Amino acid sequence: MGNKWTQNDMPDMTGKVVIITGANSGLGLESTKALAAKGATVVMACRNVRKADEARVEVLRQVPQARLEVMALDNASLDSVRAFAAAFKAKYDRLDLLLNNAGVMAIPRTETEDGFEMQFGVNHLAHFALTGLLLDVLTSTSGSRVHNVSSSAAFGGSIHFDDLMGEKAYNRWSTYSQSKLANAVFATELDRRLKAARHDTIANSSHPGLVMGNLQTNSLQQSGAPWSERIIYRIIGPLIGQDIRMGVLPQLYAATAPEAKGGVFYGPQTFRVRGYPAEQRCNNALDDAALRQRFWDVSEELTGCVIYPLNNG
Numbered sequence: 001m002g003n004k005w006t007q008n009d010m011p012d013m014t015g016k017v018v019i020i021t022g023a024n025s026g027l028g029l030e031s032t033k034a035l036a037a038k039g040a041t042v043v044m045a046c047r048n049v050r051k052a053d054e055a056r057v058e059v060l061r062q063v064p065q066a067r068l069e070v071m072a073l074d075n076a077s078l079d080s081v082r083a084f085a086a087a088f089k090a091k092y093d094r095l096d097l098l099l100n101n102a103g104v105m106a107i108p109r110t111e112t113e114d115g116f117e118m119q120f121g122v123n124h125l126a127h128f129a130l131t132g133l134l135l136d137v138l139t140s141t142s143g144s145r146v147h148n149v150s151s152s153a154a155f156g157g158s159i160h161f162d163d164l165m166g167e168k169a170y171n172r173w174s175t176y177s178q179s180k181l182a183n184a185v186f187a188t189e190l191d192r193r194l195k196a197a198r199h200d201t202i203a204n205s206s207h208p209g210l211v212m213g214n215l216q217t218n219s220l221q222q223s224g225a226p227w228s229e230r231i232i233y234r235i236i237g238p239l240i241g242q243d244i245r246m247g248v249l250p251q252l253y254a255a256t257a258p259e260a261k262g263g264v265f266y267g268p269q270t271f272r273v274r275g276y277p278a279e280q281r282c283n284n285a286l287d288d289a290a291l292r293q294r295f296w297d298v299s300e301e302l303t304g305c306v307i308y309p310l311n312n313g
Contacts, residue, residue: 003269004276005249007034010256014039017094017141019134021045021073021127022102024055027149027208030248031099033059035256036066040096045073045084047102075102075126076112078303085133095137097255100127100183101149106172116302117165119172123179128186128299132307139199146190146203147255148183150265152272154207154282157181159295180207184265184282186299189292191263193307202262204254206277209268211247242274253277 018035022028023044036042036059046052052070059066071087074080088095103123112121131138131146138144157177162168166175187205194201250266254277260266261279265286269278285291300306 016096041067124182132305151180154181206250206266208247250277
């Protein structure tokens with residue numbers, strides 16, 4: 001890729017249909033603006049429909065020609081995931097991009113409607129199920145993509161198969177790291193299986209570097225974080241972080257650029273913290289075929305979503 005790829009380099013998206021989870025704020029909202037400006041029809045899949053409607057108005061102020069639809073999706077409920085997938089299929093017969101972006105970060109231990117630890121359930125399992133439920137539409141759309149928004153927290157993450165839900169021991173940061181590593185592992189294995197099944201759909205993942213936004217704010221509010229963490233966000237964040245228009249570039253590149261590859265992890269090129277998008281090495285787990293297989297099997301078992309015909313890919 002070029003050293004300075006920006007939103008101006010995005011291809012025309014006219015006629016393409018995109019789903020963005022968590023599209024009402026942060027990276028999801030920025031992606032919505034960018035993709036709509038390039039002509040895509042963007043389905044804003046959000047838990048809070050009121051906030052999504054407000055975000056839709058904001059996008060239309062900046063992109064008056066935007067084609068947007070708000071649809072309810074709560075990643076903390078598999079029933080909601082199933083309902084969303086059914087409602088989408090009733091309206092659309094193509095899906096060019098599924099941007100799995102919604103997430104929560106470093107919060108106290110709570111559980112989803114289905115009894116999953118919240119970060120693992122919202123960040124990974126809901127997106128795993130959503131992808132599986134929409135895979136038939138994706139694979140019937142030529143050149144489609146699945147993109148998972150991960151985090152630099154994935155670099156040091158581990159999949160704790162003996163305690164996926166943090167029931168034995170819970171640390172909000174290591175659990176977050178696990179969920180973000182899960183995003184990258186899932187995308188890598190999904191891409192391998194898509195290739196094995198000879199589909200032209202690709203899957204990849206990315207992280208935004210250090211971007212200060214609603215995830216950090218929500219984390220601080222919900223967790224009662226120590227003063228040291230607040231100082232890091234308040235002082236160090238502005239010094240080494242980047243604004244959201246730069247932070248969104250890795251996911252936009254991976255999701256739209258003709259030269260972007262399946263099975264690859266992207267992030268900002270300067271110390272993996274800021275800068276233009278580049279290919280990066282995430283974590284040894286992505287190279288471990290046995291781990292990826294085991295994690296896929298566990299994800300299918302937990303969600304009840306068998307991703308056919310890729311389950312034997």
